[in-house]
Amino acid sequence: MNILIVDDEALARSRLRTLLADCRDALPAHQQRTTVAEASNTAEALALLGPTGGKGFDLVLLDIHMPGQDGLALAHAMQALPQPPAIVFVTAHADHAVSAFELDAVDYLTKPVRRERLLQAIAKVQRTTRPPAPTAASAALPEGETLLIQDRGRTERLPVAEVLYFKAEQKYVTVRTATRSYIVDGALSDLEARFAPRFLRIHRNALVARRAVRALEKHYDAEEGEGWAVRLQGSTELLAVSRRQVAAVREELAR
Structure with a gap:
């Protein structure tokens, strides 16, 4: 991975270099080949990136508040x-998170950055730049679909x-992955319309990922x-299926 650090403070750049070295040592051997370059402002960064992507950087670790053009302006320029x-x-x-994600940022870290948090961000970048081979069910789906989560003062x-499933809970929707749950505002019908190719309606209050459906079972519910x-x-977890x-679930299993 080729990484560009853009920060007007030399101490901050040095700190990130040290953290990246620590992160590299924590990665598997085949992922440890990393080169790091630095820029102290937007102009230097654009000179390194060049009109065609320059040295082919995979990741830019970008500060926001810098003299001259700020990091948001640089992010906008990089989109071209x-x-x-x-x-x-x-x-x-932390008050620019929404603007940052509108510019397709993969993650948003607040200083002082912890090694574990930087590792998480690098893992996200690797998932974004090296997606798994598509299955037959997902080959025709648009890539890079994401959901913006606001969680305890953090935007992700x-x-x-x-996502394994969406489940309506009163005024909110629970978003469940294999590792944790999130809460989002909005209506289940809006999520169904937005992600219809990926998800199947199994109940008035639940959508499940088609790729994750493994079995349909007899089940007794107290209600x-x-x-x-x-x-x-x-x-x-077992999720109730309406009669x-x-x-539709049987048809999905038969594919």
């Missing part, structure tokens, strides 16, 4: 490159490919009595 690098903002200010871009439930890969959707 034929192959723009991934952007991870690294800043002392969640790849929709990681609805005997019925059906779906089991998903990556989760031990009208049983045929």
